[in-house]
Amino acid sequence: MEEQLTLFVQYALNGIAMGAVYAMIAAGITLVYGLSRIIHFAVGELVMFGAFIALMVWEATGSFSWALAAAIPALAIIGLITERVVFRFTLKEPLTGFIVSLGLILVFQGTAVEIWSPNPKYSQPPLHGSWDFFDILVRKQSMLNLAIAAVVLAVCYVVLKKTTAGKSVRAVSDDPDASALMGIPVKKVIMATFIVGSALAGIAGCIIMTVGFISPFIGAVYLLRGFAVALIGGLGNIQGAAIAGIGLGIAESLAAGYVGPGWTDAYVFGTVVLVLLWRPTGLAGGAEGARI
Amino acid sequence: MKTKQLLLSTVAAAFLAAPVAGALAQGKTGIVKIGVNETLSGKFVGVGLPPTTAIRLAVHEVNEKGFKVGDTTYKFEPIILDNRSEGSVMVANATRLIEDDKVKVIFGPTLSLLANQSQEITVPANVINFSAAGSWQGLGYLKDPKKPLLFGTQLPLPDLALSEVDAMKQLGAKKIAYMGSDDDTTRGNMGPFLAEAKKQGLQAELILFPYNTADFSSFVTRAKSMGLEAVFFLHPQVSAPNLMRAMVELKAFPKGFAGRGMLPAAALTQAIGKPVPFPFISVNATPDLSYPATPAQKAFADKLKGTGVDLGATINFAFFSYDFVPMLAAAMTKAGTVTDTAKIAAALKTITYNGAGGKVCIAKDVQTAIYDGAQIIVREGKVSAKAFPSSCK
Numbered sequence: 001m002e003e004q005l006t007l008f009v010q011y012a013l014n015g016i017a018m019g020a021v022y023a024m025i026a027a028g029i030t031l032v033y034g035l036s037r038i039i040h041f042a043v044g045e046l047v048m049f050g051a052f053i054a055l056m057v058w059e060a061t062g063s064f065s066w067a068l069a070a071a072i073p074a075l076a077i078i079g080l081i082t083e084r085v086v087f088r089f090t091l092k093e094p095l096t097g098f099i100v101s102l103g104l105i106l107v108f109q110g111t112a113v114e115i116w117s118p119n120p121k122y123s124q125p126p127l128h129g130s131w132d133f134f135d136i137l138v139r140k141q142s143m144l145n146l147a148i149a150a151v152v153l154a155v156c157y158v159v160l161k162k163t164t165a166g167k168s169v170r171a172v173s174d175d176p177d178a179s180a181l182m183g184i185p186v187k188k189v190i191m192a193t194f195i196v197g198s199a200l201a202g203i204a205g206c207i208i209m210t211v212g213f214i215s216p217f218i219g220a221v222y223l224l225r226g227f228a229v230a231l232i233g234g235l236g237n238i239q240g241a242a243i244a245g246i247g248l249g250i251a252e253s254l255a256a257g258y259v260g261p262g263w264t265d266a267y268v269f270g271t272v273v274l275v276l277l278w279r280p281t282g283l284a285g286g287a288e289g290a291r292i
Numbered sequence: 293m294k295t296k297q298l299l300l301s302t303v304a305a306a307f308l309a310a311p312v313a314g315a316l317a318q319g320k321t322g323i324v325k326i327g328v329n330e331t332l333s334g335k336f337v338g339v340g341l342p343p344t345t346a347i348r349l350a351v352h353e354v355n356e357k358g359f360k361v362g363d364t365t366y367k368f369e370p371i372i373l374d375n376r377s378e379g380s381v382m383v384a385n386a387t388r389l390i391e392d393d394k395v396k397v398i399f400g401p402t403l404s405l406l407a408n409q410s411q412e413i414t415v416p417a418n419v420i421n422f423s424a425a426g427s428w429q430g431l432g433y434l435k436d437p438k439k440p441l442l443f444g445t446q447l448p449l450p451d452l453a454l455s456e457v458d459a460m461k462q463l464g465a466k467k468i469a470y471m472g473s474d475d476d477t478t479r480g481n482m483g484p485f486l487a488e489a490k491k492q493g494l495q496a497e498l499i500l501f502p503y504n505t506a507d508f509s510s511f512v513t514r515a516k517s518m519g520l521e522a523v524f525f526l527h528p529q530v531s532a533p534n535l536m537r538a539m540v541e542l543k544a545f546p547k548g549f550a551g552r553g554m555l556p557a558a559a560l561t562q563a564i565g566k567p568v569p570f571p572f573i574s575v576n577a578t579p580d581l582s583y584p585a586t587p588a589q590k591a592f593a594d595k596l597k598g599t600g601v602d603l604g605a606t607i608n609f610a611f612f613s614y615d616f617v618p619m620l621a622a623a624m625t626k627a628g629t630v631t632d633t634a635k636i637a638a639a640l641k642t643i644t645y646n647g648a649g650g651k652v653c654i655a656k657d658v659q660t661a662i663y664d665g666a667q668i669i670v671r672e673g674k675v676s677a678k679a680f681p682s683s684c685k
Contacts, residue, residue, distance in 0.1 A: 007517050014509035118337040119604040120530040124565050130541040139509065139541045212506025213530045217335040217377075221504040256501070256510035257517075263474075265502050 006135050011257040012250050017142035018211070019249020020149030024204045025226030026233060026241035027156060028197035033235050034173045035193045038087060038097035043226060044219030045108035046198050050075050050205020051214040052116050055123050058209065064126035067209075068148070071202040079198025083191050091190065105219065112216035125210035145207045152203055153242050156196070160238060169193060228272045234282025244283060248272075320364040324630045326351075326620070327371050327389035327398040329410065334377025335503070338530060338606045339403045343424070343613035344372060345601045347399055350617035359621035361630050368617065375401060382406045386413040396420060396633050397620060399613055404428075404476035415439050420620075420633050420640075424577075424612035427480025434659040441637050444660025445612045446577050452552070453484035455667065455680065456524060457492050459550040459573040462669075465522035467495045469515045469545070471535070472526035474500035481526055481552075496524075503528065508538040516544040525551035529605040533562035536572075540564055550575060553608050555582050559670040567673035578611035579649055580666040585679035589664070592648035615647030615663065644684045653684035 025047060032040045050071045058067035082104065090097035127140040160166035171179040172189045180186045208214065208222070229248050233240025248268060255267040275283065328347055331340030351368045358365040371393050375382035382401055389395045390413065397420040401407050407425030411433060414421035424446040428434050434444050446452075460468050470485060472478030478500060489496040497518055501511050512535070515523065523545045525532055532554045539545050540563065548571040549559070559572035574580070584590040596603060596610055603610065619640065624630050627639035644653040649663030665680040 007513070010513050011510055014507070014513060018507050113333065117602045118333055118341065119602050120338055122530060122533050122562055124562070128541070128564050137542050142509070208506060212534050215335070217337070218504065253510040257514045
């Protein structure tokens, strides 16, 4: 019995670290959706870009901090450019924005192939080894990744809930027209969310670089999970994204451990379908009246 | 006057006849189009890029002299199409190659999932199709008399299984995991290994995972909870360092790691930044290009480096096509035709070609290639390489 409990905790712990990454990607998706109603399908490619930029800096400097520090502004700039050049013109037609984001996937993939070659790349993570707590092995890099994700999501939450800038974001999310009448620079707020959403993808990419191989074609995997988390948490709901992200990570890990491992994806996404049948607006509400 | 006219006529005739005589001396020339339908982008690019790079090299080398069929000197013209790792694109490419380009020979796809679909198009069209796909062997296609134009370019799986199970025994493990991505490649390859392991008294458990798995913690934890002592890892090769890092950090598979076609760098530096603390054995379905055992293998490795194409962890897959291009030319010469695929296939089965992979020939009982294999062993940071010479006569 004790052995089974230890095993269960081990699986859960294994899943939390990846879940935090999913939560971060979903937070970016949910921020952008909440304000622009655009479902940004190229977010997986932003994660991929973040991973490659982090890898370049990590290999050049040997410093993970520098890698992280480089990925954030680089992706923020990409977010700024895509908003100014592409999405600004689709704000009144979110469906057009959605289709444009599909096109961006190919643009980002092609660019990545040109820059980094189509081959998968592997890098050393900064931390090796694990801690042993009563036969539960805690991987050091996973804990570092979890800590980074927790801090980033906590900062996002505090900024959104406790600062004037955050109130502006929430106001625009609730009613952009009324916000504009109140003097809130709606377009600038939307631009800022694209920047922050992309930067979050950059951080997630930096973490993913430490977990597994990266290639110009990994975007779809993380997009799928990011959207699943955003849907379960409720589109437009950042707290829901955090909870659902951790939940999906744990569900994946438990599926790998206790049921047919090859069917992990099927079990996980089957759960997503069931949750959405039960609560169409996600566990924490969202969608129609997106709440950030 | 007559003499002058005769002289002028003779000179003019000689002048006019010169190119014709030159052409006759040179013989006729012709082009043989060969199709390449590979994964050159998309998530399986690592599988298709090395054999395609090798085909480009081999075609260039064959074309330097050309090859004779009757009185005609032929050159190959490769038509290389990217199937983007997608079944629908692969089907469109195969159809285009056969119906529009009228090719009689197609190389690829190497990926089992796509190769299984490819043969559904090439077999009825009477087109010779080369592929290293393990599933062609696993599903019995290469023993099927109704599919005489399919040629495998990977060693016979039962031969590989013998070497792979031998590796597990070298690790001293009795309870082992067979791990691979949950796809046609693993399902097409695992049968002979599992049968051989059982025959030799090993208890093997199958652990499959989604192809894009980044974090192997839970799969490794599962194996540990089952008391498995060592792992045989099939693919994707690029995930081997991640798996080994999880093994070290979660204290799983204490007796070690074996895999197919893994680069020793995965165990030496990539997994944990220093050599892994357990033995590592790579049983290669091809010769190894990171530790080439013969001058021919080294020359091939150098040529691949010279292309400047980054072939990554699957560089050895270049062997899946390189020697088969000149072998095809030799078969066409022997068959006396570049279009009659039945005759070319029959000739192909009788040829032993001295190539980069040693003596290369087609096995008698299953229509797949035999050439040199290799075993690369890493113990306490020291690498040893052993070639398994081809059994071709």
